[in-house]
Amino acid sequence: MTIGIGLIGAGWIGEEHVSRLTNVITGARVTAVSDIDLDRAAKVAAIAGARVIDSPEKLIDDAEVDAVVITSWGPVHAEQVLACIAAGKPVFCEKPLTTDAADGLRILEAEQAHGSRLVQVGFMRRYDAGYRQMKQIIDAGGVGAPLMAHCAHRNPSVPESYHSGMATLDTAVHEVDALRWLLDDEFVSVQVVKPRSTSKRFEHLTDPQIVLLETAAGARIDVEVFVNCQYGYDIQCEVVGETGTVRLPDPATPVVRGAAQAGFAVVQDFPSRFAAAFDVELQEWTDSLNSDRALAGPSAWDGYAATVVTNAAVRALESGQIVPIELTERPAFYA
C-alpha cells in the first residue's frame, strides 16, 4: 500500500516534508504539489517526481491524491482544510489549523458532519521521544497529580519580520499543545509577563515574554519564550506533580572535557532538535492511513483549542491583563 500525497504550499517546511515523505517515510508517495509560485512548486515536486497542479482546489480533487499535506500560509489553512473535508480526504495541516477561532468551529462541524476523523494537526512534539517518555511517566502516576509545569522555549535569534504576537502564535503554541496533551487538561486563563527586553533584538519586539497559563483542573504553567537568547535552540519542560517532578531530557550529546570545561554542544535550530519527531509524526500518520486504525494524532479540536489559547495570549500581551480562555463545549466526537 502506498498512499498518494498532495502537498499545498512549497515553502521551506513544504520542501522538508516532501523530502521526508520521499526519502524517509515508508508507505507514502508525493504525487502532486501546488503553490502560488509555480517555479517553487516545480522545484519541490521534482524531489518526488510529482506533478505540479496549479490550484489547491484541483490538487485536492486530483485522482492521484489520496491525502493532503497543507504547508501553506496560516491564514488560508482553514479554507483548504474545509475543502479536504468536503472532498472526504484525510488532511495533515501544519500548525496553525486556523488563525481564527470561528473558522476552527466550522472545521469541527464539518468533520463531525463527515462522521469520522479526517484532520490531523502538525504538533510534532507529541512525537518527540523525550516528551513521549514524560507522558508515559505522568500517565503512570510517576509524579502524582500534576500541579505545575515550568517551560522554556528559546531560539538563538529571529528575523526582523518576527513580531511580538508570534511569541505565542508561532512559538509558545508548541508548549500550549504539548501541555494540553501532557496534562490531559484545557486552559482557562492566560497572562503575559514582560521582562525587560534583551538588547539583542529588533527594537519593535517584546522579547523575552513569560506566558502564564491556568488549566481547568487548576494546574499552572509558566512558559519562558525567549527568541533571541543567542546561545542555542533550547527546549525545557518540567512537570511538577503531587509526589515528584519529571523533566524533558536534553538531546543525548557527548560530553567533552577539554580546555578547563566539561560540556556538550547545544543544538542551534528546531529542525535539528525535532528531526526525529517530524519523521515519527509523518510515519505514524501514514501508517494510520494505510490501516484501519483511526487517526491518533492531534485533532481538529486540538488545533482549535490552540488557536483560542494563543489568540487570548496575544490579547493578554497587549492588555497586561489576565484573559479568560473560552472554548466551546467539547463535542463527544473529540472525547
Place this chain on the structure above:
Amino acid sequence: MTIGIGLIGAGWIGEEHVSRLTNVITGARVTAVSDIDLDRAAKVAAIAGARVIDSPEKLIDDAEVDAVVITSWGPVHAEQVLACIAAGKPVFCEKPLTTDAADGLRILEAEQAHGSRLVQVGFMRRYDAGYRQMKQIIDAGGVGAPLMAHCAHRNPSVPESYHSGMATLDTAVHEVDALRWLLDDEFVSVQVVKPRSTSKRFEHLTDPQIVLLETAAGARIDVEVFVNCQYGYDIQCEVVGETGTVRLPDPATPVVRGAAQAGFAVVQDFPSRFAAAFDVELQEWTDSLNSDRALAGPSAWDGYAATVVTNAAVRALESGQIVPIELTERPAFYA
C-alpha cells in the same frame, strides 16, 4: 583572638549555632545563653560551657559578650537588635531581621547613627558554594545582563502550624534575598499565583504557590514554593541573561546504577542541604569581627528589604493582585 558570643534564643537553630560556634568555628566562643525557658537555656549553654543569663538585656550588656547572636522568635528580633546597636555590639540576627517594616527603618536609623555596620542578617545562601559560583559567573558577564530567574523551593512536608503566609515570610524569603544579591537589584512588585493545592497538605494551607517578582531593572523572577512536595528538600535556581543561563548545581552526590535506574539521593532537609553554608557564614562573620574588615554579609538594609518584599507578598497572596513594593530611599551608608 577569641570573640565572646552571647546567644539569645535557645531553640533548635540556637542550639545548632552554639554547637557550630563551639565545635566548628575558630576564633569564637559562646560565653552566655539566654532564653525564656531557663532549662532550655541551660541545656544549650552546657554545650559550650557557657553561663545562662536570665534576660536578653543583661546578656547584651554582659562583659563577656563581645557580640550577640539572635535566634529568638521573629517578632522580638527588632527590639533585641536595637538593644545591641544601643550597646555598640555587633549582632548576627537570624532572619527575619524584623517582621514589620517600620521597625526595620528604626534599625537602619540606629545603625547609621552609630556610624558603622553592626548588624548582619542570617541569609546563609550567600555562603553556599553553588550560589557563590553563580554570583561570580553573573558578575563576570558569563550570561550577559540578567533578564529572568526561575526558582523552586521545595520541602518534603511542613507541620500543621505552617500557614499560607509563611510560604513567603519563612520560605521564599531565602529566594528574595538570594536574587536581590545575585542580580544586584531591588524588587518593585509582587504577585502570587495559586495552583490547585496538593492533596497532601493540611486543609488550611495554600500549597504550592508561585511568587512572581519584578525588579527595578525589569528582570522577572518566578519562585515555585512547594512545601509538601513529598520527595525531598530541593532548591532550584536558574538565572537567564541576554547571552546565556546559569543554574544552581545539585549537591555533589554519587550516581548509583542499579535496579533498572541511574540516580542519586535527594537531600531531605535544609540543615543537610546548607550545612556548609552555615559554617562558612558564621566563620566569615567571626573572621570579620576578629579583623579590621567591615562586615561584608547581609546588612540591615538587606533584612529590611526582605521584610518589605515578603510582607507585600502576603498581601498579594490575600488579594490576588499585583502589589507594588515600596522601599525607602537606600541610604548611602548601605550603598
Place this chain on the structure above:
Amino acid sequence: MTIGIGLIGAGWIGEEHVSRLTNVITGARVTAVSDIDLDRAAKVAAIAGARVIDSPEKLIDDAEVDAVVITSWGPVHAEQVLACIAAGKPVFCEKPLTTDAADGLRILEAEQAHGSRLVQVGFMRRYDAGYRQMKQIIDAGGVGAPLMAHCAHRNPSVPESYHSGMATLDTAVHEVDALRWLLDDEFVSVQVVKPRSTSKRFEHLTDPQIVLLETAAGARIDVEVFVNCQYGYDIQCEVVGETGTVRLPDPATPVVRGAAQAGFAVVQDFPSRFAAAFDVELQEWTDSLNSDRALAGPSAWDGYAATVVTNAAVRALESGQIVPIELTERPAFYA
C-alpha cells in the same frame, strides 16, 4: 527505485530486519526468505508478503533478489557471503562476517577479484547518533590524538548457553569494531583480565572479564564485559586524547525526582538501546544500493579484522597471556 531483498536466516534478528525493511526502511522490499525451518521462513516471509525459497543458493540466484541480507548462524556466514560475491550481488551480513580468519581472507580475495565492494557487515554502533557525534569530535581534533579508551558493555543477564568465549566473540566484538573505527587504528595485542566472577551467573561462565587491547599507534583500550550485571543494558565509552576526553552519552531519558531520588530509567536490552542505529544502518545501506555511491559501511576488511581480534581474545582468555594480533597486510582496495 525499490530494491528487492532476499533474507537468509529467519531467526529473531532476521524477523527484526524483515519488519524493519518492510515498515521503516524506504526504497527496499523483502522479496524472498530462506531458512532451514520452513515454517519459520513462512512466518517471517508473511510480514513482507515475500516468497519462501528453500535454499540459500536458490535465494541468492533468484531474479527478484537484488541484494541479500544474511542473518543465519555465524559459522555459515562465510560460505553464504562468498556465494553472494560469486553472484555479483550486494550482501549485508550480520556479524560475525566469519568465525574463522582463513575464511575472512577468502572473502577479501573474492571481493577484490570482483573489483568493487559488495559486502557490508552489521556493526550497527557506527550508526548510533552518540557514537557518530564522538567520531566527529575526535576527527575534528576535539580531544587531541587519542591515547586511551575506557569502555563497558553490560547486559542484565545471559542464558545458560552463553559461554565465556562469547564475551568477546559476541559481546565485546562491538567495542572491537567501534574502537577500530573511532580511532582509525588496528589492534596489535590483547590480554584478558579475570575479576572474581559474579555469584549471579551460571557456574561455567567467567563474568565479568576485562579485555585490554593495544593499537598499532600505541593507544590502549580497556573493555569491561559484564553480561550478568543485573541492572540494565549499559554501554559506556570514553576516549581520552592528548588534550581532553569525550564520552558516549546515555540515551536521552527524563529525570524523575520522586521518593527521595533523582534518576532515570536504564534501558534493559540492546534492541531498545540501538533501535535507531539499526534503522539508520539499513536505510543508509539501502540508499547506497539505490544510488551510484559506493558502500560506506563496515567492510569485509572490518569483518575480517574483528574476527582476528576476537579469536585472539579467546586465546588470551584461555592462556592468561598477552596475545599478539596478526592481520594480513591491508589491501589498497580497503584503504
Place this chain on the structure above:
Amino acid sequence: MTIGIGLIGAGWIGEEHVSRLTNVITGARVTAVSDIDLDRAAKVAAIAGARVIDSPEKLIDDAEVDAVVITSWGPVHAEQVLACIAAGKPVFCEKPLTTDAADGLRILEAEQAHGSRLVQVGFMRRYDAGYRQMKQIIDAGGVGAPLMAHCAHRNPSVPESYHSGMATLDTAVHEVDALRWLLDDEFVSVQVVKPRSTSKRFEHLTDPQIVLLETAAGARIDVEVFVNCQYGYDIQCEVVGETGTVRLPDPATPVVRGAAQAGFAVVQDFPSRFAAAFDVELQEWTDSLNSDRALAGPSAWDGYAATVVTNAAVRALESGQIVPIELTERPAFYA
C-alpha cells in the same frame, strides 16, 4: 581544650596545614615549627604565632607540643614518626608514611609496643564527601559485592622534576589507599600498562600509565594516571558490584549555557578539589585527640600497605611484568 601542634617541614603543604590549623580547625593551635631552612620555618611559624625550633628531635620533645604534624621530605618520615612514637606523642604524617617497606614494619612494631594508636597518615580522600558517600553506599550493599573499579587521576601538567615512578608513588597512591578503604580489601598483584605517551610532556616521562591492581578477594581495579592531560585536575572513580555501580560525583558546579555549549568549569588543581577534605581530615584528627576516642583515620598499617603496593608498581612499570604484592601478616592490633 586546645591541643598544641608541632609541625616538621615548612614547605608548601606545611604552610597550608599551619594556615588551616590556625584559621579553620577548632581545638588545635600550632605552637612550634621546624625546618632545615630556618627562614622558611620562621615565615610559616609567623602565621600561627608559633616558635621556631631548630631540630625535629627538639620539637618532638617540646613541652608545648602535644602532637606532631609531619610535612617534611618523604625519605625522613619514618625516622620522625618513630621518634614521635618513642616520645609517646600522636603524629599526623603526610603520605608516604615511609618510602621503604622495612621502615614501615619498624613503625608497626613500635606502635604495637606502645600499645595504642599514635600514627595517622594523610590520605585525605577518605574525608572527601563524595568518596564518603560512595563508601556508605557500598557498605550498605547498594551495588552488591564489589568486582571492579575504574579510576582516573588526571593533572593538567607536572614539572620537569616529576619522573615516571611518581605516577604511582605520588599520584596513584591516593587511589591505592582509597580503593583499599572503599573495598575493605588488600592488593595482591600489580601490572602497569603503558599507552603511547602524550606529546605534551617532558621527554623522560612515561605518561599516561594504566595501573592494574588485583585484590585478595579477586576484585580488579584499573587506574588511569595521566599527569599532563592539559584540561584539568580530574578524579574519576566507579565501583562496579554484582548488582550495580556507583560513581564519584564531580564537584557541584553551576552549568552555564552560552555560546552554543552547556557546561561547567573543571577544577585545575588538587588543593581546590580536596580543600574541604583536608579541612575535615585535620578537624576529625584534632577532635579525636581532644576526646577519648581512638584514632579512626588511616593507620600505620594503611601507610605501610600503600608503600608496599606503590613500590611494587614501580617494579611493574620497569619490568612490564605482573608483580606480586606481599604484605606481612596483618597484626590484630590493626584489625
